[in-house]
Amino acid sequence: MNYNKLVERCFFQPEHVGVLDSSQAGVCHSRTGDASRGDYFDLYLCCEKSGLILKACFKAYGCPYLIAGLEWICGQLEGSSISEHPRIDYKALVQLLDMPRRYYPVALLVEKAYCDVVKGGK
């Protein structure tokens, strides 16, 4: 399998791997997927009262597209205002990561988790 530069960078040098304490104020968490199906992940974000997203991070078990998609999403979330989201859909991920058709469900899962966690942050 050949991956594009963005997938390779996000997969090999992720900067947003981690866990946030969901019991803390401003922290939202979404758990998605099914390990037996090959994709299972947590997506976290921590928002200030002003709506500024201070931190976004993830933990993932899955294919390189899943890890790269979450890493990229976290990069988009961190430092932005929660009011700007959701602004990314699975089609954007498919295009950015050059995902083959059989991996589209992975992009849909990432989109769902992203929307869920943003909704929680609001």
Added chain:
Amino acid sequence: MKSPNPLPIYFDYMASTPVDPRVLKKMMHYLGPDGIFANPASATHIYGQLAAKAVEQARVQLAETISAEPSEIVFTSGATEADNLAILGAARFYQHKGKHLITMLTEHKAVLDSFQQLEREGFEVSYLKPKLDGLLDLQMLAEQLRPETILVSIMHVNNEIGVVQDIAAIGELLRNKGIIFHVDAAQSAGKIAINLKKLPVDLMAFSAHKNYGPKGIGALYVRQKPRIRLQPQTFGGGHEGGLRSGTLAPHQIIGMAEAFAIAEASRSLEEARVLRLRQRLWESIKELPGIQLNGHPSQRVAGNLNVSFFGIEADSLLLALRGLAVSRTSACASASQQPSYVLKALGLSDELAYSSIRLSIGRFTSEEQISAASEIICHQIKRLREISPL
């Protein structure tokens, strides 16, 4: 300047080996206009006679490495064709004696697909499940034997998990029962001593390119005493005693014989070195959480490590280890995108079978490459585990 994307380190010697430079040098004499290039069947002129002589010398050279008679060697296009000729040829020739055949679930596709073809022709095949370590249960084989059993096919070294079957014991079990014993030795020749004067084997298939020879050439050993008969599967000229028609390729044949001779001459030292490298690699990675060695830990060929990484997704595993040229399954089955049927026969789940790799070490693997592989595997597996929520 260092290349940004250097080629991965080759750890796929069980898929194919490079041609040994000594073999290559010898082969070159049989290709160009100044060499012995002619058709060995062209008996009317000196060119053809020289080619025929070279082929026969190579036949002697190859036969010596396995303690066979030259007349017991049939050259083929590779081990797949040799397996096909052995299984289809023997079953079709002896079908008047019975139509029951026995093999293992973990055989190479060249064997399994031949048996499936025979099933379509009305033969009955018993597929033996291996023990959890990949080895054959001799008792299970004994229980499957019937008066109408005519052929048993068990490979010497498994191409995925590297386990070595006790073909001497299997052959003894079948002796004097009128059952033909075929062995696919594509992965064992040059690595394990093969003495067909002593081994009770009737048919044995060989490949050159798994043994530092060229691709496109193999051989089938066909025992003469007692004589094993085969129905030919190709027609057109009656070459190779009528068993395999088609123009012989002197450069390939000379290459194969030379490769086998070199391998046999250096076998003990080379296998000791390869075993030491494999043990070093395994020692350095065996403590990684979730790692599992597939196949018997010691009754396996020196250069094979087949490992599973529990909790590491298959595609991520392969990308993470892109610095190493490894296989997820056998090269002949990798196009199927299915989990390894060999690992599944050992009881692994689909998920774990997908998250498995075969590392195979060979003649040109260096200590430095083992160190680099160890570093890559340890670093990347730990990194993926840190990313994982499991």
